[in-house]
Amino acid sequence: xxxxxxxxxxxxxxxxxxxxxxxxxxxxxxxxxxxxxxxxxxxxxxxxxxxxxxxxxxxxxxxxxxxxxxxxxxxxxxxxxxxxxxxxxxxxxxxxxxxxxxxxxxxxxxxxxxxxxxxxxxxxxxxxxxxxxxxxxxxxxxxxxxxxxxxxxxxxxxxxxxxxxxxxxxxxxxxxxxxxxxxxxxxxxxxxxxxxxxxxxxxxxxxxxxxxxxxxxxxxxxxxxxxxxxxxxxxxxxxxxxxxxxxxxxxxxxxxxxxxxxxxxxxxxxxxxxxxxxxxxxxxxxxxxxxxxxxxxxxxxxxxxxxxxxxxxxxxxxxxxxxxxxxxxxxxxxxxxxxxxxxxxxxxxxxxxxxxxxxxxxxxxxxxxxxxxxx
Amino acid sequence: xxxxxxxxxxxxxxxxxxxxxxxxxxxxxxxxxxxxxxxxxxxxxxxxxxxxxxxxxxxxxxxxxxxxxxxxxxxxxxxxxxxxxxxxxxxxxxxxxxxxxxxxxxxxxxxxxxxxxxxxxxxxxxxxxxxxxxxxxxxxxxxxxxxxxxxxxxxxxxxxxxxxxxxxxxxxxxxxxxxxxxxxxxxxxxxxxxxxxxxxxxxxxxxxxxxxxxxxxxxxxxxxxxxxxxxxxxxxxxxxxxxxxxxxxxxxxxxx
Amino acid sequence: xxxxxxxxxxxxxxxxxxxxxxxxxxxxxxxxxxxxxxxxxxxxxxxxxxxxxxxxxxxxxxxxxxxxxxxxxxxxxxxxxxxxxxxxxxxxxxxxxxxxxxxxxxxxxxxxxxxxxxxxxxxxxxxxxxxxxxxxxxxxxxxxxxxxxxxxxxxxxxxxxxxxxxxxxxxxxxxxxxxxxxxxxxxxxxxxxxxxxxxxxxxxxxxxxxxxxxxxxxxxxxxxxxxxxxxxxxxxxxxxxxxxxxxxxxxxxxxxxxxxxxxxxxxxxxxxxxxxxxxxxxxxxxxxxxxxxxxxxxxxxxxxxxxxxxxxxxxxxxxxxxxxxxxxxxxx
Numbered sequence: 034x035x036x037x038x039x040x041x042x043x044x045x046x047x048x049x050x051x052x053x054x055x056x057x058x059x060x061x062x063x064x065x066x067x068x069x070x071x072x073x074x075x076x077x078x079x080x081x082x083x084x085x086x087x088x089x090x091x092x093x094x095x096x097x098x099x100x101x102x103x104x105x106x107x108x109x110x111x112x113x114x115x116x117x118x119x120x121x122x123x124x125x126x127x128x129x130x131x132x133x134x135x136x137x138x139x140x141x142x143x144x145x146x147x148x149x150x151x152x153x154x155x156x157x158x159x160x161x162x163x164x165x166x167x168x169x170x171x172x173x174x175x176x177x178x179x180x181x182x183x184x185x186x187x188x189x190x191x192x193x194x195x196x197x198x199x200x201x202x203x204x205x206x207x208x209x210x211x212x213x214x215x216x217x218x219x220x221x222x223x224x225x226x227x228x229x230x231x232x233x234x235x236x237x238x239x240x241x242x243x244x245x246x247x248x249x250x251x252x253x254x255x256x257x258x259x260x261x262x263x264x265x266x267x268x269x270x271x272x273x274x275x276x277x278x279x280x281x282x283x284x285x286x287x288x289x290x291x292x293x294x295x296x297x298x299x300x301x302x303x304x305x306x307x308x309x310x311x312x313x314x315x316x317x318x319x320x321x322x323x324x325x326x327x328x329x330x331x332x333x334x335x336x337x338x339x340x341x342x343x344x345x346x347x348x349x350x351x352x353x354x355x356x357x358x359x360x361x362x363x364x365x366x367x368x369x370x371x372x373x374x375x376x377x378x379x380x381x382x383x384x385x386x387x388x389x390x391x392x393x394x395x396x397x398x399x400x401x402x403x404x405x406x407x408x
Numbered sequence: 409x410x411x412x413x414x415x416x417x418x419x420x421x422x423x424x425x426x427x428x429x430x431x432x433x434x435x436x437x438x439x440x441x442x443x444x445x446x447x448x449x450x451x452x453x454x455x456x457x458x459x460x461x462x463x464x465x466x467x468x469x470x471x472x473x474x475x476x477x478x479x480x481x482x483x484x485x486x487x488x489x490x491x492x493x494x495x496x497x498x499x500x501x502x503x504x505x506x507x508x509x510x511x512x513x514x515x516x517x518x519x520x521x522x523x524x525x526x527x528x529x530x531x532x533x534x535x536x537x538x539x540x541x542x543x544x545x546x547x548x549x550x551x552x553x554x555x556x557x558x559x560x561x562x563x564x565x566x567x568x569x570x571x572x573x574x575x576x577x578x579x580x581x582x583x584x585x586x587x588x589x590x591x592x593x594x595x596x597x598x599x600x601x602x603x604x605x606x607x608x609x610x611x612x613x614x615x616x617x618x619x620x621x622x623x624x625x626x627x628x629x630x631x632x633x634x635x636x637x638x639x640x641x642x643x644x645x646x647x648x649x650x651x652x653x654x655x656x657x658x659x660x661x662x663x664x
Numbered sequence: 665x666x667x668x669x670x671x672x673x674x675x676x677x678x679x680x681x682x683x684x685x686x687x688x689x690x691x692x693x694x695x696x697x698x699x700x701x702x703x704x705x706x707x708x709x710x711x712x713x714x715x716x717x718x719x720x721x722x723x724x725x726x727x728x729x730x731x732x733x734x735x736x737x738x739x740x741x742x743x744x745x746x747x748x749x750x751x752x753x754x755x756x757x758x759x760x761x762x763x764x765x766x767x768x769x770x771x772x773x774x775x776x777x778x779x780x781x782x783x784x785x786x787x788x789x790x791x792x793x794x795x796x797x798x799x800x801x802x803x804x805x806x807x808x809x810x811x812x813x814x815x816x817x818x819x820x821x822x823x824x825x826x827x828x829x830x831x832x833x834x835x836x837x838x839x840x841x842x843x844x845x846x847x848x849x850x851x852x853x854x855x856x857x858x859x860x861x862x863x864x865x866x867x868x869x870x871x872x873x874x875x876x877x878x879x880x881x882x883x884x885x886x887x888x889x890x891x892x893x894x895x896x897x898x899x900x901x902x903x904x905x906x907x908x909x910x911x912x913x914x915x916x917x918x919x920x921x922x923x924x925x926x927x928x929x930x931x932x933x934x935x936x937x938x939x940x941x942x943x944x945x946x947x948x949x950x951x952x953x954x955x956x957x958x959x960x961x962x963x964x965x966x967x968x969x970x971x972x973x974x975x976x977x978x979x980x981x982x983x984x985x986x987x988x989x990x991x992x993x994x995x996x
Contacts, residue, residue, distance in 0.1 A: 042531065095792065144982065148985055154795060155985070156985055162929055162978055170974045235529060238533070239529070239530065240513075240535065241527065243510055244517070250504055250505040254574075257486070257495055258515045259522075259578070260486055260524070261523040261524055265524065268526055298925075298929065305796065305799075370804060373800050373804035374800075374804055376796070376800030377782075377797055380796050380797045381782075
């Protein structure tokens with residue numbers, strides 16, 4: 034695996050500029066692939082951020098956490114509370130979410146990282162389930178249990194009140210007067226995504242990132258080389274936890290509510306899948322994986338029998354019946370089945386994900402070119 | 409001629425579930441010298457090294473490195489390394505997923521930045537000085553052509569040499585070598601001996617465990633013979649060659 | 665005192681389910697070295713074998729309802745009742761016990777297919793890959809069930825004869841304590857199955873080889889014994905045990921597609937607490953955690969520590985992993 038690629042500063046700047054350009058023009062190119070609306074683009078950015086952060090832990094250190102959804106939930110709750118108590122401005126909300134998810138990540142990380150391998154996975158899973166269960170039961174005063182935490186026009190919002198901001202009937206997050214819904218919401222998410230990507234790139238290119246890969250590669254050697262692995266792992270864990278908290282915060286910013294289901298371990302599973310699908314330990318893989326999954330989720334979960342019938346209308350009736358019978362379970366409600374199959378297929382056949390796939394195809398081209406040159 | 413002791417092992421015992429692995433070991437390693445520990449398989453040589461680097465805790469006795477007790481409760485493997493002790497393992501411990509250059513740079517970072525440092529704003533490329541140093545060392549090892557190859561793909565002999573390079577870049581005060589030439593072809597063994605001689609000129613203190621008597625007598629200033637967990641003889645190479653107990657312990661398993 | 669006794673009883677049947685699932689989980693880990701995240705799905709599949717059997721038995725036709733005389737009314741009546749009368753009704757009543765007989769071959773087949781088709785290829789991959797691929801499989805299995813049976817729980821009933829409660833308290837002079845018969849049966853059933861598995865491993869040559877394989881796989885391989893084939897059968901056995909646990913649990917908890925995941929997470933905790941790869945540990949920890957959970961569900965406890973019932977198992981797991989990582993009975 035080639036996680037740490039040494040690359041010059043100019044090349045990195047170039048990469049970053051391209052990334053920024055691609056993200057900012059998303060509403061335009063999104064139009065061409067049928068993704069040109071803010072809701073979906075927001076999801077690309079939010080889950081991309083989540084996966085980029087998760088990759089810093091799993092991709093670089095190899096520690097498989099099954100509990101990152103907990104931080105997603107913490108970020109969402111913190112954000113909604115900031116909206117309720119302080120202000121509808123997104124900045125204090127984001128800061129609050131980052132701080133709280135960092136605290137959670139330090140505590141959970143400190144305890145979980147005392148073990149490695151499957152035990153680490155199970156510990157993180159246990160902590161996430163614990164948080165989820167508590168959000169549903171004891172913590173109802175904070176989380177509003179099953180209903181989920183919502184905004185009311187009667188919330189105090191002390192900062193807004195002090196500044197004389199008029200309370201809205203349906204409160205929406207804003208950024209100094211700009212309401213963060215629709216494309217404004219997307220660009221806010223995009224800005225944080227770009228920041229997150231930049232930081233991730235810095236980590237990938239730094240000695241710190243290289244040391245994380247070294248821990249994955251041979252932890253014993255790391256210790257006898259004079260490094261204490263645990264602070265490195267904890268730092269990576271907290272960074273990825275904060276990314277998750279940020280993603281949760283953005284979810285609540287573009288749609289101001291928070292529910293416990295965000296903390297369920299299936300949500301943790303989803304981010305693992307995104308990271309793997311794109312390419313574990315690669316710079317671009319996670320965001321590619323996140324966008325791919327959200328894109329196809331959007332398409333496939335909307336397909337129903339009628340859509341299928343019209344899609345197969347060119348076939349003779351008996352053939353289209355068979356085709357519908359075969360594809361129906363995987364679309365619409367059955368999207369999760371497709372996701373599960375995809376998950377297995379990737380791990381069995383292409384553990385390096387899309388990035389690896391592209392590289393292999395590239396390899397084939399290179400070879401055939403070489404053969405030509407030889408001839 | 410200084411007679412300062414870099415490493416002092418005093419009265420160390422270690423048992424594994426009733427089995428005595430080390431019995432009352434007393435050993436002083438002089439500064440700048442190469443001290444070889446030889447002995448038949450299972451004599452406790454690796455166990456002894458493991459107690460020195462914090463991998464194993466001795467049951468009793470003390471191991472002092474430049475005045476610091478290495479057997480204390482708060483001594484960690486990385487802490488001991490930070491004091492200036494590096495080790496080459498019997499089976500090479502390298503970073504297979506990283507390139508050779510990165511493999512060598514990592515210990516250099518440990519030496520420069522300590523057990524933990526978090527600076528992500530200075531990229532690997534910008535660490536010019538450290539990078540050049542690592543590259544020079546690879547040149548010394550005639551491995552500069554492999555600098556950007558993943559270490560996992562190296563031959564066993566080259567992995568060993570890489571590990572040695574990883575230790576040397578730290579300029580340790582004490583280098584522990586556990587069979588540094590095992591599994592190497594004759595040619596590579598000789599190259600390694602030459603390298604180790606070169607380091608000796610720089611005055612690095614070394615403890616070396618070795619089966620190959622050719623290596624031992626090429627390098628060692630002093631030799632201790634370990635058998636069944638106890639030191640049965642100690643002296644200069646010439647003294648050891650003629651020692652009756654040593655002959656008895658080896659009983660023809662090696663030419664002395 | 666009575667209340668505590670009742671809680672212990674309450675914990676035992678749940679503990680039985682935990683123990684049965686954890687037993688298979690740890691058996692598979694100990695022999696095949698695989699962490700199977702799809703093991704909970706096997707429990708869920710067992711439960712849906714029971715649902716399917718009941719559905720099959722109650723395939724109905726419209727029959728004139730003679731109890732209503734003033735207009736022509738029809739009611740759905742199972743063919744079995746139409747054809748065999750009371751005998752048919754009885755068969756339907758016993759659908760859960762009947763399901764056990766049917767579940768054994770089905771679960772065995774599912775288990776063997778899973779091991780041959782998927783798990784086998786992951787022996788040599790690292791634990792993360794094993795976790796991920798079985799996690800994917802678990803999603804696939806539960807989505808298939810969801811597609812076929814819907815998302816809502818489907819209640820199953822125990823045979824009428826054991827539908828009531830047993831006055832178990834009478835035995836020890838506490839008249840007040842009554843306890844559902846089926847839960848007692850579940851407890852007994854789980855003990856029998858656990859006993860059966862242990863006896864099988866203890867007293868048969870096959871079991872001896874498997875235990876030896878758990879202890880030192882290479883050694884057994886060197887003796888020229890084909891350990892791989894036996895391990896396939898072990899996986900099948902674990903699938904059957906999990907499936908039976910699921911079948912029998914249906915009258916206690918109406919099955920739905922995600923019950924497997926719910927129990928899996930808890931069973932992992934059980935396995936970890938008991939000690940990864942330790943069969944006795946898994947069983948002991950299963951019952952222990954079941955009892956602990958029901959004890960902390962008592963109102964008296966919840967008043968002091970609100971919400972403790974929701975997290976007690978995880979707390980115990982975290983504590984065990986941090987303090988005694990090998991678990992209660994684990995070996996190094």
